[in-house]
Amino acid sequence: MKSSRIIPRICSLVIALALICATIVGCASQKDVLILDERLMLLERQNQELQRQNSDMQKLVQKELAVVGETSQTTETTLRSKYATLGAQMDTLQEDSRRLSGRLEEIEYQLNQKLATFEKDHQKIDELSLQSAKLEKRLMEIEQYLNLGSGGPKPTAGVPSKSDAAGSPDKSTTDDQLYNEAKQAYDKGSLDKARQGFQQLIKTFPKSANADNAQFWIGESYYREKWYEKAILEYQTVIEKYPNGNKVPAAMLKQGLSFLALGDRSNARLILKELEKKYPNSNEAKVAATKLTEF
Structure with missing residues (x-):
C-alpha cells in the first residue's frame, strides 16, 4: 500500500x-x-x-x-x-450410575433382611439344640446315678439292700395288700417305704391290675421330693409300659408339669399339647389347656 x-x-x-x-x-x-x-x-x-x-x-x-x-x-x-x-x-452415564446405585442399595437391604432372618432362625436352632443337649445330659446323669443299664443300683457288699431289709412278701400276701400298704405309706409321707412297696408289687405281680398305678405313684413320690428328673423317667415308664392303663393321661400331665418346674417350657408345651390331642375328654386335658394359657 x-x-x-x-x-x-x-x-x-x-x-x-x-x-x-x-x-x-x-x-x-x-x-x-x-x-x-x-x-x-x-x-x-x-x-x-x-x-x-x-x-x-x-x-x-x-x-x-x-x-x-x-x-x-x-x-x-x-x-x-x-x-x-x-x-x-455423561448424562447417560450419570443416569446409569444412579440407577445402579439404587439397585445396589435395594439388593443390600434385601440381603440384610435375609441375613437378619437367618440369624434369628440360627439362634432358635442353637437354643433348641442347647435345650436338647441339656435334657440329654440330665437324663444321662439320672441313668448313670440309678445305674439303669445294669438293672438298678447294686447294694454294697455286706450291707443288705432296702428290698432285702424289707424282706420278701409272704406268699399269702396279695397284690392288693401290697398296693394298699404302699399307698398308706405314701399318704403318710413315708416316700421311701412307699416306693419299696410299689416296686415290690410290680416285681412280684407284674400282671397285676394295680401295676400301672404302682408305677405312677413311684413317679409321684419323686415329684413330691422335687426330684423332677427322676419323676419324668418314672412317668415315662407308665406311658411306655402301660399304654392302655388309666394312669397314662395323669402321667403325661405330671410329666409336663415336671418339665415346667425345671424351666423347660418347650418340652412342657409339647407334652401338654400331646395330652390334649390324645385324651381331649379327660380331666387332665382340661388342666393341660389351662396351663398352656399361662405360657
Whole structure:
C-alpha cells in the first residue's frame, strides 16, 4: 500500500527536477529528455506492476482469510458437536450410575433382611439344640446315678439292700395288700417305704391290675421330693409300659408339669399339647389347656 503511493511521488519529483534543470540550464539536449522519458515510463511500468502484485496479494490474503474463517467455523462447529455428544454421554452415564446405585442399595437391604432372618432362625436352632443337649445330659446323669443299664443300683457288699431289709412278701400276701400298704405309706409321707412297696408289687405281680398305678405313684413320690428328673423317667415308664392303663393321661400331665418346674417350657408345651390331642375328654386335658394359657 505504501509503495504505490511513494513511487508516483518519486516520478513527480523527478519530472519536477528535470524541468527545473531544463529551466536553469536551458541547454538540455533532446537526448537527455528522451532518457528521462524512458526512465519515467520504466518507473510507471514498475509502479503498475507493483500495483498489480499488491492487488493480487490482497486477493490472495482475502482468500486465505476466507479459507481460514471457514476452517475455523467448521472446527468450531465440530468441537461444539463433539462437546454436545460428550455431554449427552455423561448424562447417560450419570443416569446409569444412579440407577445402579439404587439397585445396589435395594439388593443390600434385601440381603440384610435375609441375613437378619437367618440369624434369628440360627439362634432358635442353637437354643433348641442347647435345650436338647441339656435334657440329654440330665437324663444321662439320672441313668448313670440309678445305674439303669445294669438293672438298678447294686447294694454294697455286706450291707443288705432296702428290698432285702424289707424282706420278701409272704406268699399269702396279695397284690392288693401290697398296693394298699404302699399307698398308706405314701399318704403318710413315708416316700421311701412307699416306693419299696410299689416296686415290690410290680416285681412280684407284674400282671397285676394295680401295676400301672404302682408305677405312677413311684413317679409321684419323686415329684413330691422335687426330684423332677427322676419323676419324668418314672412317668415315662407308665406311658411306655402301660399304654392302655388309666394312669397314662395323669402321667403325661405330671410329666409336663415336671418339665415346667425345671424351666423347660418347650418340652412342657409339647407334652401338654400331646395330652390334649390324645385324651381331649379327660380331666387332665382340661388342666393341660389351662396351663398352656399361662405360657
